[in-house]
Amino acid sequence: MINLTMDGLKISVEPGATLLDVARFYGANIPTLCYDEALSPYGACRLCLVEIGEPGKSRLVSSCTYPAREKLNVRTNTVRVMQTRKMIIELYLATCPSSKTIQDLASKYGVTGVRFSPKNEECILCGLCVRMCEEQMQAKAIGFVDRGVNRRISTAFDRKSEQCRLCGACMYICPVCQARCQGPSEESTLCNACLNLSPPCLENNDHTLCYMDPCAACELKKKTNQ
Amino acid sequence: MDLEAPKIKSAEEFFYIQRNYQKQYRDNNRFIVICGDTGCTARNSKAILGNLDRCLKEKDLSETVGTRFTGCLGLCESGPLVIVYPEEILYHRVIPDDMLEIVEETVLEGRIIDRLIYRDPSSGEKYAYARDLPFYKKQVRNLLGGNWKTDPTKIEDYIALGGYEALVKAVTEMSPGEVVQEVKEARLRGRGGAGFDAGLKWEECFKASGRKFIICNADEGDPGAFMDRSLLEGNPHAVLEGLIIGAYATGAREGVVYIRSEYPTAVEKIKTAINRAEELGLVGDDILGSGFGVQIYLSIGAGAFVCGETSALIASVDGRIGEPVQKPPRLVQHGYLDRPTVVNNVETLANVPHIIKQGAENYRATGTEASSGTKIFSLVGKVNNTGLVEVPLGMTLREIIFEIGGGIKEGKAFKAVQTGGPSGGCLPASYLDLPTDFESLTEVGSLMGSGGMIVMDEDTCMVDLAGYFLKFLADESCGCCFTCREGINRLLELVQNISCGRGSLDQLDLLKELAEVVKDSTLCGLGQTAPNPVLSTIKYFEDEYRAHILQNKCPAGVCRALITFEIIESYCNGCGLCKKNCPSDAITGEQKQTHYIDKDQCDKCGICFSTCRNEAILKQ
Numbered sequence: 001m002i003n004l005t006m007d008g009l010k011i012s013v014e015p016g017a018t019l020l021d022v023a024r025f026y027g028a029n030i031p032t033l034c035y036d037e038a039l040s041p042y043g044a045c046r047l048c049l050v051e052i053g054e055p056g057k058s059r060l061v062s063s064c065t066y067p068a069r070e071k072l073n074v075r076t077n078t079v080r081v082m083q084t085r086k087m088i089i090e091l092y093l094a095t096c097p098s099s100k101t102i103q104d105l106a107s108k109y110g111v112t113g114v115r116f117s118p119k120n121e122e123c124i125l126c127g128l129c130v131r132m133c134e135e136q137m138q139a140k141a142i143g144f145v146d147r148g149v150n151r152r153i154s155t156a157f158d159r160k161s162e163q164c165r166l167c168g169a170c171m172y173i174c175p176v177c178q179a180r181c182q183g184p185s186e187e188s189t190l191c192n193a194c195l196n197l198s199p200p201c202l203e204n205n206d207h208t209l210c211y212m213d214p215c216a217a218c219e220l221k222k223k224t225n226q
Numbered sequence: 227m228d229l230e231a232p233k234i235k236s237a238e239e240f241f242y243i244q245r246n247y248q249k250q251y252r253d254n255n256r257f258i259v260i261c262g263d264t265g266c267t268a269r270n271s272k273a274i275l276g277n278l279d280r281c282l283k284e285k286d287l288s289e290t291v292g293t294r295f296t297g298c299l300g301l302c303e304s305g306p307l308v309i310v311y312p313e314e315i316l317y318h319r320v321i322p323d324d325m326l327e328i329v330e331e332t333v334l335e336g337r338i339i340d341r342l343i344y345r346d347p348s349s350g351e352k353y354a355y356a357r358d359l360p361f362y363k364k365q366v367r368n369l370l371g372g373n374w375k376t377d378p379t380k381i382e383d384y385i386a387l388g389g390y391e392a393l394v395k396a397v398t399e400m401s402p403g404e405v406v407q408e409v410k411e412a413r414l415r416g417r418g419g420a421g422f423d424a425g426l427k428w429e430e431c432f433k434a435s436g437r438k439f440i441i442c443n444a445d446e447g448d449p450g451a452f453m454d455r456s457l458l459e460g461n462p463h464a465v466l467e468g469l470i471i472g473a474y475a476t477g478a479r480e481g482v483v484y485i486r487s488e489y490p491t492a493v494e495k496i497k498t499a500i501n502r503a504e505e506l507g508l509v510g511d512d513i514l515g516s517g518f519g520v521q522i523y524l525s526i527g528a529g530a531f532v533c534g535e536t537s538a539l540i541a542s543v544d545g546r547i548g549e550p551v552q553k554p555p556r557l558v559q560h561g562y563l564d565r566p567t568v569v570n571n572v573e574t575l576a577n578v579p580h581i582i583k584q585g586a587e588n589y590r591a592t593g594t595e596a597s598s599g600t601k602i603f604s605l606v607g608k609v610n611n612t613g614l615v616e617v618p619l620g621m622t623l624r625e626i627i628f629e630i631g632g633g634i635k636e637g638k639a640f641k642a643v644q645t646g647g648p649s650g651g652c653l654p655a656s657y658l659d660l661p662t663d664f665e666s667l668t669e670v671g672s673l674m675g676s677g678g679m680i681v682m683d684e685d686t687c688m689v690d691l692a693g694y695f696l697k698f699l700a701d702e703s704c705g706c707c708f709t710c711r712e713g714i715n716r717l718l719e720l721v722q723n724i725s726c727g728r729g730s731l732d733q734l735d736l737l738k739e740l741a742e743v744v745k746d747s748t749l750c751g752l753g754q755t756a757p758n759p760v761l762s763t764i765k766y767f768e769d770e771y772r773a774h775i776l777q778n779k780c781p782a783g784v785c786r787a788l789i790t791f792e793i794i795e796s797y798c799n800g801c802g803l804c805k806k807n808c809p810s811d812a813i814t815g816e817q818k819q820t821h822y823i824d825k826d827q828c829d830k831c832g833i834c835f836s837t838c839r840n841e842a843i844l845k846q
C-alpha cells in the first residue's frame with residue numbers, strides 16, 4: 001500500500017492508482033475533459049491539475065496521469081490550482097465555445113469573462129475519440145496527425161478508412177460533438193445561460209425529455225429549494 | 227588500413243597498435259588543416275582541399291606534406307579556415323585560389339602571408355598564430371581541441387592522440403561501480419539542458435538488473451545551436467568512447483545514438499566511427515578480452531525539437547509518435563521497451579573519457595564547485611566572432627561575449643543575450659557579469675539549456691524577438707497538452723498584437739498571466755519553459771512593450787507596423803538610388819530633385835534606408 005496525504009487527509013491506496021483515482025474515491029471535485037474511466041489516461045486537457053509537494057517547492061501535475069506515490073502531499077483546491085484552472089477554461093471557451101461541456105464548466109467554475117479573441121474550433125484534441133476507437137472499438141481508424149498548432153484528428157492519409165465500422169463511438173464520447181450549446185453568439189464566446197435558466201418543462205414531462213445529464217437547470221433548482 | 231585487421235584482444239595489443247598509429251601520425255610533421263565543417267564547406271572549403279591537393283602534386287610535395295579535412299575549428303565567422311602545421315599559422319577567409327600562394331610562400335619558404343591572417347575587428351591587431359588569437363586564448367578546448375588534430379573519419383588519428391585509452395583503462399582496470407563512482411565524484415552534469423548529475427543517473431541504472439539501454443541524445447533542435455553536431459562531425463570517436471564507457475558502467479549491453487536526419491554529415495561520421503570501432507573490436511562482443519560487450523545502433527529521427535525530450539525520444543526510437551509522457555515512472559526504471567534506460571547528451575558523453583583518463587579530481591579543477599568541467603556554447607548573433615566556444619563553466623557572460631566574441635559588430639551597443647535556446651531567457655547588460663553555470667542562469671529567469679547563446683545589439687526589438695521564439699515553439703510543441711498548444715499560440719497572438727500596435731495594457735497583463743499558466747500547467751519541459759522568452763523580456767525590457775502599446779512606437783525600429791520611412795528634403799540630392807532599389811515602387815521624384823515616399827505603398831523593407839548615401843531617409 002502507498003501512503004499519501006490529500007487535502008490534509010492521510011490516505012493509503014493500492015499501487016498503480018493515479019491521483020485522480022484517489023481524489024474521485026475520496027470525493028474531491030476535479031474536472032476533466034480528456035479522461036474516461038474506460039480509457040487509458042492521456043493528460044491532454046490539463047484541467048485535472050493538482051498541486052503536489054510541500055508548499056514553497058510545489059508544482060502542478062495532471063492528476064489523471066500522475067501515479068500515487070509514497071509520502072506525496074497532494075492538494076486539490078489551492079488558489080494556484082483554481083486560478084490556473086479558471087484560465088484554462090477561459091482559453092477553452094475562447095477556442096471552442098460551441099461545446100456545451102465547456103460552457104457548463106465555465107458556469108460551474110465561475111468563468112464570467114473571456115479576454116481572448118474568439119475562435120470556433122470543432123475539436124479540442126482531447127484524444128478521447130482516438131482512444132475510444134483504439135481501446136474499446138479495436139479499430140484504430142483515427143489518430144492524431146501533425147504536431148503543434150497544426151495537430152488534428154484524421155484517418156490514415158485523410159482517406160475514408162477501411163478500419164472504421166461507423167459505430168459512432170467516437171462521436172458519442174466527444175465533448176464537442178455531443179450536445180451543442182446554443183448560447184454563445186458571434187461576439188461573445190461565453191454563454192453562462194445555464195446560470196440564469198428558469199426551470200424548464202422537464203418536470204411536466206416526467207423528466208423523459210431531458211437529454212442533459214446532469215441538467216444544469218434541475219441542479220440549480222435543487223440547490224435553491226434546499 | 228586493410229579491413230581484415232584483427233580485433234584488439236587486450237590492453238597490450240591496444241598499446242602496441244597505438245604506437246604504430248603514433249608513428250604514422252608523427253611522420254606527417256608538416257601538414258595543412260582545412261576546416262570541413264558545414265559552415266566552411268558552404269564557403270567552398272571542399273574546393274580549397276581539391277586545389278591544395280593539386281598544388282602539392284604540382285610541387286611534388288604530396289609525400290611530405292599531409293592534408294587534413296577536419297571538423298569545426300570554432301571561428302566560423304571567419305571561415306573557411308586553413309591552419310598550417312607545425313607552426314600553427316592560421317589563415318582565414320581563404321578562397322581556393324589562395325592555395326597556390328600558401329604552398330609557395332608558407333610551405334616552401336616559411337613566410338607568412340600578411341593579407342590572409344586574422345585581424346581583430348575591434349582592436350585591428352593582427353595575429354598569425356592560432357594559439358595567439360584572443361578568440362582561442364581564453365578558451366579551454368578540452369573537447370573541441372581534438373577537432374584540429376584529427377581527421378574525423380580516421381580512428382587511427384584518434385587513437386594516436388590518446389583516444390580509447392580511457393576505455394582501455396575502464397574495462398581492464400576498473401569495475402563498473404568504480405567508473406560510476408569516478409563520474410559521480412567528477413560531478414559531471416548533463417549538458418543537454420537540465421544539468422542533472424550524470425553519475426547519479428548512471429548509478430541508478432547500474433543498480434537495476436536485467437536488460438538495460440543507454441541512449442546518446444543527438445537530437446539538437448535549438449535554432450542557432452550546433453555544438454553536438456560539431457562534436458559528432460569533428461570528433462565522433464570521443465562521443466562513441468563515452469557511450470561505450472557509459473554502457474560498461476551502467477550495465478547496458480545495447481547502446482543507441484539517436485540523431486536527427488537533418489544532420490546527414492554527422493550521421494555519416496558517427497556511422498563510420500561505429501564501423502571502424504567494430505572492426506578493431508572496440509565495439510561488439512568481448513571488448514579487449516574483458517568479457518564485456520556492447521552493440522551500438524543508430525536511430526535516425528525525423529527532426530522534431532520535442533524529440534530531444536527524453537520520453538519523446540524513446541517513443542521515437544520505438545517507432546511511435548514523438549510525444550512526451552508523464553514521468554514518473556522514471557526512465558531509469560521504465561524506459562525503452564519498459565527497461566531501465568539512461569539518456570545522455572552528446573557533450574555529456576564526450577566528457578566521460580576525459581574524466582576517466584585524468585581522474586575526477588583533476589577534472590573538477592576546471593569550472594566551479596557545483597558545475598565542473600567545460601561547456602561548449604554556440605555564440606551567434608551580433609558578435610564579431612561567431613562560432614563555437616568552449617569555456618570553463620562559470621566564466622562570465624562578459625568574458626565570453628566581449629573577450630572571446632570580440633564584442634558587438636560594427637561597434638554597436640550590447641542590448642541583451644539570450645541563453646539556453648528557444649526557451650531560455652533574455653538577459654540585459656546588467657547581468658553581463660553573471661557566471662554561466664546552471665544555477666546562476668536559472669535564478670535570473672534564463673537557462674543553461676544545451677548552450678545556445680544569441681547576442682543582440684541595439685537594433686533588436688525585444689517584442690519581435692519574443693514573437694520569433696514563440697512562433698518556433700508553437701510549431702514544435704507536440705500539441706498534446708492543450709495549454710502548450712493553444713497557450714503558446716495565444717501568447718504569440720498577444721505578442722503580435724502588441725508589435726502591430728494593437729495591444730493594450732490589459733493585454734500585457736493577460737500575457738503575463740497566461741505565460742505563468744502555461745509554465746505551470748504543461749507536461750514536459752518544452753511547455754514549462756516556453757514562456758521564458760516572454761517573461762524575461764517583459765521583466766527586463768517592459769519599457770519596450772509599453773512603448774509599443776502607449777506610444778505606438780518600436781524603439782528599435784523593427785516592428786514594421788509601427789515604423790515609417792520619410793525623406794528629409796534638405797538632405798536629399800535627388801540621386802535616385804532609393805527609387806531604383808525600392809521593390810514596392812513607393813518612391814517618386816525626378817533626377818536631382820527631392821524624392822518622396824508614398825507611405826501607403828511603402829512595404830517598410832528598409833532597403834532605401836540602407837542604400838541612401840546622404841542619410842536623407844528618416845526611420846521612425
Ligand SMILES: Cc1cc2nc3c(=O)[nH]c(=O)nc-3n(C[C@H](O)[C@H](O)[C@H](O)COP(=O)(O)O)c2cc1C
Pocket residue numbers: 415416417418419420421422424443444445446447448531532533534535536569570571572574575676750751752
Ligand atoms: C523540449 C526539449 C528538447 C530537448 N532537446 C534536447 C536535445 O536536442 N539534445 C539533448 O541532449 N537534450 C535535449 N533535451 C534535454 C533532455 O530531455 C535530457 O535532459 C538530456 O538529453 C539528458 O542528458 P544529459 O543528462 O546528458 O543532459 C531536451 C529537453 C526538452 C524538454
Ligand code: SF4
Pocket residue numbers: 129132133134137139140141142163164165166167168169170171
Ligand atoms: S466510428 Fe469509426 S472512427 Fe469512430 S470509434 Fe467507431 S470505428 Fe472508430
Ligand code: SF4
Pocket residue numbers: 122123124125126127128129130153170173174175176177
Ligand atoms: S473530435 Fe472530439 S473527442 Fe476527438 S479529440 Fe476532438 S474534441 Fe476530443
Ligand code: SF4
Pocket residue numbers: 532549550702703704705706707708710711748749750751752753754
Ligand atoms: S508541454 Fe507541449 S511539448 Fe510537452 S507534452 Fe505538452 S504539448 Fe507536448
Ligand code: FES
Pocket residue numbers: 031032033034035042043044045046047048049062063064065
Ligand atoms: S483529465 Fe487529466 S489532463 Fe485531461
